[in-house]
Amino acid sequence: MNYKIGKSSKKNPLEAVTEATSGLIAPKLILFFSEVNNFESFTTVIKDKFKDSIVLGSTTFAGFCKEGAYKDSLLVMGIEEGIECYADILEEADKFPIKYIDRITNCVDKLKDTKNTVCFEISSALISCEELALATLNSVLELNSIPLFGGSSGDQGKAEKTMISFNGKVYENACAFVLIKNLGGKIRLYRENIYKPTNHYFTATKVDVRNRIVYEYDNRPAAKVVAEALNTTVEGLNKYLDTNPLGRIIGNDMYITANQAVTSNNGMSYHARVYNNSKMVLLEPDDYKHVISETIKQVKKDVPNPSFSIMINCLARSLLFEKDGYLNEFAKSMSSALGNYIGFAGYGEQLDHQHFNQTMVIAVFE
Structure with missing residues (x-):
């Protein structure tokens, strides 16, 4: 698996993208997370720089990686080899995502087979669209035995405005999804309640x-x-x-x-x-530090050598950890199980058919 995870706290969007994507040449897939203010600029600059890549982004309360939790930074993951991936967007997500169901079918049809494949999706938050988007996605994914995980976009916790982006365009009422086939092994999904x-x-x-x-x-x-x-x-x-x-x-x-x-x-x-x-x-x-240590143990047992991982840690959990002065330590400690990983915090989490809250969801790629 050939990938890079980068971050930047630079205020100039062009400089931030240059720093965070340093070393990336021709990624098949880019995932990025940032705070709301610079998100639209990041969306444009990243797509301009990587015209042939699939790019999905979301606003977040905080970005997570093995170095810690970052609130006013751009976090980017670019995967160059080791996966096959196809992506698209469901628009009008709060009312008629079903109108765009062909986009899901078209992505699935491009896969050689669906073994070791997962669907990662990011939904617009604050518009109650998650259940409709999930029903639409699963109507196709289920027939092909493709599991799903994802999250709703985030902000600083004020519930004012969140955004997602797909291939250089910003949306406030949509669900972006990418089918990721791991060519090097399995993908395991986890859900943690505290x-x-x-x-x-x-x-x-x-x-x-x-x-x-x-x-x-x-x-x-x-x-x-x-x-x-x-x-x-x-x-x-x-x-x-x-x-x-x-x-x-x-x-x-x-x-x-x-x-x-x-x-x-x-x-x-x-x-x-x-x-x-x-x-x-x-x-x-519950005693959340104990719960987290048990999760880390379980993941290490199941996947001793992860390639990389993607984490969604609910906004409410992130606020709680921040209040307790534990957010940074949490992000660092998760890397002992997840290896090199990228994560974000929003207003909800999704796994297969269910949309829920105050939870952590993880996908670990062998």
Whole structure:
């Protein structure tokens, strides 16, 4: 596998791109992450410099690599050999991504075979498009047994504006995807939760799926049910919104659903869809350093010699680690399992059919 990961904190976009892409000659695929301000300039400059490369980018709260976590920098990964890849974009992602389904089929059809292939996608955040984009992608990927992982774009945590880019063009309502076939081995996907279940379980009985609002749990006002479980009042719920997300239970799996707000008439709005009759559990923080060390152990056991890795570490986790003074250490410690890697932090994570929050997702390439 021939690739390079570079970064730059230079303020001039041209200088930053030159520094971050130093040593790259003819990459098949470029992934880049940066803060919002210079993102459009980076998008143009990178594509101008590498006209024949597939280029996907996203705005992020922080970029991650083995050297640490970087908030006001450009991070770039360029892969020159060892992969086969095809990419495209689904537009109108919040309403009609299905109109662009042929773009997925065309990419899949170009692959010689789908062995050791994964789909990496980046979705526009803050417009509730993730579930529609996933349904569209998976309608094709599933028929070809191609797993999917990815994340929603990020910003400084103010939820004002996020962007993604594909081949030199910036989008605010789209999902960019790339099929990556590893010619040198397998690809393993991981998902890490740093929250654990309490003994409070609910069933969603009245929901507005599209707007991600639950009005009732067990036929009672949702906010009242959650407040009682936390031993507080509806007015007092706000201070628990970040620390006590909910888990959506599907079979033996649990996916974190982040709280957004208490709505009028005692509903609860979320950052991922909850469906009618969803089984939900109230979560509480686990010992995250212990959880992370267990993840590192597991990845090392499964893939002793990774080529490279791609990580999505939720914005909420990144803010928590930053508050605890642990963000940089976290980024560095992950490299002991992931090897040389690149990562970003946004408003949601995706794995196969599920969109969720407050989670870390990793793809490790042998």
